Amino acid sequence: MRATTTPVPGAGPLVTEVLVVGSGPTGLTVANLLGTFGITTLLVERNTSTSEEAKAISLDDESLRTLQAAGLDAEVYSVVVPGTGTRYFSARGRPLFHARGPGRRLGHSFKNSFAQPDLERVLAAGLARFPHVTVLFGTELHDLDEDSSGVDAVLTDVDGQERRVRARYVLGCDGGRSTVRDLAGIQMTGVTFPDRWLVVDALGDQHDQRYAMHVGDWRRPHVIVAGRDGRCRYEFWLRPGEADPGPDPPFDLVRRLVGRYRPLRPDDVERSVVYGFHALLAERFSHGRCFLLGDAAHMMPPFAGQGLNSGVRDATNLAWKLAAVLSGRARPTLLDTYEQERRPHAQATVDLSVRLGSIVMTTSRTRALARDAFVASAMRLPAGRRFLEQMRYRPAAHLRQGFLVGGAGGVGGRLVGRPLPQPTVLAGDDHAPARLDDVLGPGPTVLGIDLEPELWAALSDLDLRPLDGRRVDVRLDDRASWSRNGRTAVADLDGQLEKTFGHARGRLVFVRPDRIVAAVVHPSRLGGLPAALSPYTPAPEDVVAPAPGPAATRTN
Structure with a gap:
């Protein structure tokens, strides 16, 4: 990887096969996969480094399998708590069931907790293995102009210096406020919920459970996820008027809510923020040579722990298809299957996240007690116990359309x-x-x-x-x-x-x-x-010589 914080001076454009916009977990994952496949890649990020915000905290077995394919699973395991699962508690604080998932069917634990800054650092360091991958931090996308053979992108650095990039394809991994999505003219549809939640990442915590805790107290639903090295995530539903959305809510509120579990000083808080949830899906996952991945394509409540994992699925699905097309092993029609395969599953995952939130984190006493009675009844039946403990309510990763041959029976x-x-x-x-x-x-x-x-x-x-x-x-x-x-x-x-x-x-x-x-x-x-x-089989005219590598230099 050639890493720099500003575009390299020079009159000519940078030339790359794939331009990745955004260095969150999705962008870093797809860049590592493209690097593994030998694809010349330029990754640009508007911030000057990877994020220090511990947003996502759950990594599933599909994601770990992808990172294994990228040659990074050993490094990733150094920053995760493997095999966590989730324990659900009733409105009265009694255990309902422990969802561990279906075992290690894909070669990794079904659910694993982590701190996002640690993961991003591992993924960014992984790019250093590839001389054909360049990263430009402090660089923002401003415009895209597509023609029949590629896309011209206009970038600016932190000083406002402009630089142009010529790419065969552009991947928008730039989050919920995606510039790529806006420039491609793709709309998001769905709902934004009025509820507000307080998120606190605490240090020096005594929670050492290897599972997340979802506490279904209708008076104050909340979630606790213990991490590594004394870190712990607390999430509390807020009543109307308790705090406005944004970072650094009143410490008295933070201390009062976390205080039922531990004493808290200001120095014990690594991060606190109040935010709301969205259930949004892009109307399309691509337009021409531009593709949307991660939060740029879908946003969901956190209750299924699938936001980041859905972005990794996008990267897994698209990276090999781009590599096949760019290497002349497939026609560009293969790229049409990205949306066919990923959008239905993303929609199902958004829907599951909404349903779980409405059931597990309900603020209705009647619904909470009915939920607890139903779960207790289901747990007395072998089929019900398997359904809950193995998390069979999660959408199956089963493709029914796209790049498949047969399979109906x-x-x-x-x-x-x-x-x-x-x-x-x-x-x-x-x-x-x-x-x-x-x-x-x-x-x-x-x-x-x-x-x-x-x-x-x-x-x-x-x-x-x-x-x-x-x-x-x-x-x-x-x-x-x-x-x-x-x-x-x-x-x-x-x-x-x-x-x-x-x-x-x-x-x-x-x-x-x-x-x-x-x-x-x-x-x-x-x-x-x-x-x-x-x-999908390429004709001779589909085979195009690879683009030269981006003209960037390494900085130490």
Whole structure:
């Protein structure tokens, strides 16, 4: 990464394949993914550094899997509290249930707490691995002008100096007040709620629980999330007139509300702010060569802990598609599937966040008591207990449209459109335990499920871009792993491969770089796959030479 706080002097424009606007978690994540895929990227941020505000506090297993793909999961684990979950309390303060999620199906704990400034520093440091990624802090986007082959962007630095950038694509990761969204002429629709909440990030706290606490007291609903190193987040519903929106509310109010749990001095408060919630969704997630990600595309109440995670999902979905198009492996039509795949799930997640808030954080005594009675009844039933404790009320990451081939029924119906599980497997001749994604690598993968070796030959004469990629044999029935002829075989360690693929023996499973299963095909039916992929398979005129790297310099 070449990092600087101002654009580099010179008359000519910077030239890049992708311009990312905004260095919050979404922008930093997509820049790391693009860097991993070898895409020349320029990231600009109006502030002079990453944020010091501890806004988001929950990172889920999908996000950690994405950061694993970016090669940063070890660094991220150094700043999170893994495996937290959420414990819900009744109106009278009694435990209702502990939502831990469905286990480590994707290779990581379902829910993990963190401090956003720590995460942003890790993500920003990760960009230093890539000489083809440049970051300009203190640099603001002012204008965009798109033509058939790219976008011209006008930037200014903190001194008002103007600089132009030529990019193939622009990603708006610049938050709820997105400049990219405004310049693209995209509207947000939804509601803004009148309720106000006090958020306090306290230091030197004695809470050491590895779970968030949602206290459904209708008189004062609140949330407590213990973090690392004595940090703790408190969130309290405010009655009308108790405080105005904005930072640094009266300390007497802060002390009074937090005081039911601990004594508080001004020096114990790292941050306090009063804010309201939005449930908003962009009418479109893209316009021409401009795309919206994160809060620029969707805003939601925090009760499902999905705001930041939804932005990471956007980055995961879009980054590999941009890389496929820019490297000539796919037509630009592949980018149309970003909105098809992400907008419905974002809408469902916004809706869930609103519903959870209205139920868990209700200020109605009648609704609170009815909620508690319903949950107590549900917990007496095995199905109800599983639904609540495994958080099955969260929208499933199951694509039903977009870049998929088949999957409506049959063998493929159980896999297509769903995330590939990530068990620990045995890999190669030394039978070393490894996470499945680490064996697959960053690109697309074709899995042969107990496939006879000669059946791989059916792939040799077919153009299966952008799905064709690394080929991996999956061995079931307790057989050994191996490496030969340029292929690696993985073997079952704990029965998870059998559970996932046992019904798909003798078939090829095509996995996208974002670990979504795109197709399940018997070798005898591979001949129909190129036609299904033809809307996305590149023609010669779609292949464009990569842009030169941005003309920026490194500063220490």
